[in-house]
Amino acid sequence: MGRSQPQVLLGWMDSLSDPTRLRLMRLLEQHELGVAELCDILQLPQSSVSRHLKVLLDEGWLQSRRQGTVHLYRAAASELDSGARQLWTLARDQTETWPAVKQDRLRLDRRLQERRTASDAFFAGAAGQWDRLRDEFYGRAFTQHAMLALLPPESIVADLGCGTGFVAAQLAPWVARVVGIDSSTAMLKAAARRTASLKNVELRRGELNAIPIESGSCDAALLLLVLSYMTDPTPALVEMRRILKPGGRAVIVDLLPHDREDFRIRMKQEIAGIELDQMRSLLTHAGFDVNRASALPSEPDVLGPALFLASATRTEPKII
Numbered sequence: 001m002g003r004s005q006p007q008v009l010l011g012w013m014d015s016l017s018d019p020t021r022l023r024l025m026r027l028l029e030q031h032e033l034g035v036a037e038l039c040d041i042l043q044l045p046q047s048s049v050s051r052h053l054k055v056l057l058d059e060g061w062l063q064s065r066r067q068g069t070v071h072l073y074r075a076a077a078s079e080l081d082s083g084a085r086q087l088w089t090l091a092r093d094q095t096e097t098w099p100a101v102k103q104d105r106l107r108l109d110r111r112l113q114e115r116r117t118a119s120d121a122f123f124a125g126a127a128g129q130w131d132r133l134r135d136e137f138y139g140r141a142f143t144q145h146a147m148l149a150l151l152p153p154e155s156i157v158a159d160l161g162c163g164t165g166f167v168a169a170q171l172a173p174w175v176a177r178v179v180g181i182d183s184s185t186a187m188l189k190a191a192a193r194r195t196a197s198l199k200n201v202e203l204r205r206g207e208l209n210a211i212p213i214e215s216g217s218c219d220a221a222l223l224l225l226v227l228s229y230m231t232d233p234t235p236a237l238v239e240m241r242r243i244l245k246p247g248g249r250a251v252i253v254d255l256l257p258h259d260r261e262d263f264r265i266r267m268k269q270e271i272a273g274i275e276l277d278q279m280r281s282l283l284t285h286a287g288f289d290v291n292r293a294s295a296l297p298s299e300p301d302v303l304g305p306a307l308f309l310a311s312a313t314r315t316e317p318k319i320i
Contacts, residue, residue, distance in 0.1 A: 008081075008083075009083070011059055012059060012083070012084050012087055013087070015055050015056060015058075015059040015061060016061075016087065016088070016091050018052065018055075019098075019100070020042065020044065020048070020049075020052050021052045021055060021056055022091055022095050023042060023095075023098075023100060023101060023104055024038065024042070024049075024052055024053065024056060025056065025061060025062075025075060025088065025091070025092070026092060026095065026101060026104070027041060027104060027108060028062060028073050028074050028075045029075040029077060029092070030108075031074075031108065031112065032072045032073065032074040033072065033073060033074075033111075034070045034071065034072050034073070035049055035050060035053070035070075035071065035073075036070075037111050038053075038073075040107065040111060040300070041104055041107040041108050041111060042104065043107075043303060053073060057073075060076060060079070060080070060084070061075065061076060061080070061084075061088075062074065062075060062076055063075075063076045063079070098259070099256075099257040099258045099259045099272070099273070100258070100259050102256065102257070102306075103256070103258055103305060103306050106256075106295055106297075106298045106306045107298040107306070109297070109298070110297055110298040110299075110300075113297070114300075144170075148170070148171070148173075148174040149174060151171075151174050151175055151220075152175075152219070153174065153175065153176065154175075154176050154219075155175040155176060155177075155219040155220060156175070156176055156177045156178075156179070156217060156218050156219050156220075157171055157175050157177070157178050157179070157218065157219065157220045157221070157222065158178075158179050158180075158181065158211070158213055158218045158220070158221040158222065158240075158243055159171070159178055159179070159180045159181070159221075159222050159224075160181050160208055160211065160221055160222060160223050160226060160236070160240065161181070161182060161208060161223060161224065161225070161226035161229075162180030162181060162182050162187070162188075162191055162203070163182060163184075163187050163190075163191065164187055164190040164191050164194060165180060165190065165191030165192070165194040165195045165201070165203070166194070167222060167224060168180045168191065168194075168195055168198075168201050168203075169194050169195050169198060169201070172195065172198040172200055172201050173198075175200070176200060177200045177201075177202065178198075178200060178201045178202070179201075179202050179203075179204065179213055179218070180195075180201065180202070180203045180204070181203075181204050181205075181206050181208065181211055181212065181213070182203075182205065182206075183205065183206065183207050183208070185205065188203050188205055191203050208223075208226070208230075208235070208236040208239060208240075209235035209236055209239060210239065211236075211239045211240070211242070211243055213243040214243070215242050215243060216242075216243070216244065216245050216246070217243060217245070218243045218244050218245065218248055219244075219245060219248050219249070220244075220248060220249045220250070220251065221240050221243060221244055221248070221249075221250050221251070222250075222251050222252075223236065223240065223250070223251070223252045223253075223254070224251075224252075224253045224254075225253060225254060225255075226254070227252065227254045227271075227274060228254055228255050228267075228269040228270065228271055228272075228273065228274075229268070229269055229270055230270055230271070231270045231271065233274075233282055234282060234285070234286060237250075237282055237283060237286035237288075238286045238287070240286070241286050241287045241288060241314050244314040245314070246314060246315065246316050247313060247314065247315070248313070248314045249291075249311060249312070249313055249314075250283070250288060250311065250312045250313070250314070251309070251310070251311050252279070252283075252309070252310045252311075252312075253296070253307055253308070253309050253310075254273070254274055254279075254307065254308065255269075255272070255273040255274070255304075255305045255306070255307060255308075256273045256274070256275075256276075256295060256305060256306045256307065256308050257272060257273035257274065257275055258272055258273050258305035258306075259272065260272070260305060263304065263305065273305060274308070276293045276294065276295070276308055276310075279293050279308065279310050280293050280310070283310065283312045287314065288312035288313060288314060288315075289312060289313045289314075289315045290310065290311075290312045291311045291312055291313060292309070292310065292311050293308060293309075293310040293311075294308060294309060294310075295307070295308050296308060296309050
């Protein structure tokens with residue numbers, strides 16, 4: 001016995017009433033994906049993803065097919081009733097600005113790139129063996145060293161919020177001097193142990209709204225995963241500009257907006273990420289010329305929210 005029209009409508013509404021199922025629908029409307037890929041993108045266990053997929057399949061929102069040992073899923077857009085299509089269009093429009101949806105899109109892009117890479121390697125034949133052979137015989141560290149060698153060797157770099165000194169230790173062999181600043185005594189002790197053999201690393205305790213570095217003395221400054229711990233990043237950015245020489249470069253890496261309150265609380269962060277437009281505006285008002293502000297590619301097996309990179313240059317006001 002078939003369902004009545006009210007029952008059908010209520011079934012559609014109930015099946016779309018869960019945020020995870022809405023995220024699944026958005027992903028599968030554009031691409032056919034397997035459970036493992038969906039688990040990676042949504043950062044959820046297989047049991048949860050499979051349960052939500054079954055609900056959507058039962059209500060006719062999805063179709064699936066078997067490819068070898070893998071089940072692939074896609075949205076049944078063309079087969080939907082006109083009423084269901086209208087309901088989904090409304091739900092899709094209302095979820096467009098969700099932080100979780102933006103995070104999913106970044107991880108989806110990475111998964112699709114991995115697919116393309118695998119396909120290219122298959123058709124490239126012998127050329128496709130090079131990356132494996134290179135890693136096997138030479139490792140990967142040399143590529144990072146090659147890029148660091150592009151830095152001017154006379155550079156003075158400020159590592160603001162230096163933490164345990166990981167970045168300072170990476171930079172030190174390639175520049176004249178690294179000045180690490182942190183407000184945590186415990187972090188600075190760990191940084192001191194890590195950089196003990198590096199004579200060109202200097203560590204100083206201080207707050208980023210009053211950086212203990214001379215004005216105009218640095219060629220570059222870094223703020224890596226620091227701004228999320230500030231309710232107002234402006235004072236730190238103004239200070240960052242102050243310590244740079246004219247033409248000096250600022251580089252910032254931090255979190256894009258997300259809705260993972262459990263993560264924010266666990267990491268003791270003040271804000272849940274920064275929009276790219278907001279970052280550009282903050283840098284501009286602090287006196288920088290923004291060179292770029294863009295999302296970084298999502299990395300496999302990384303569990304935290306997606307990141308962005310922004311770079312800017314200290315320029316002097318034009319005299320009219």
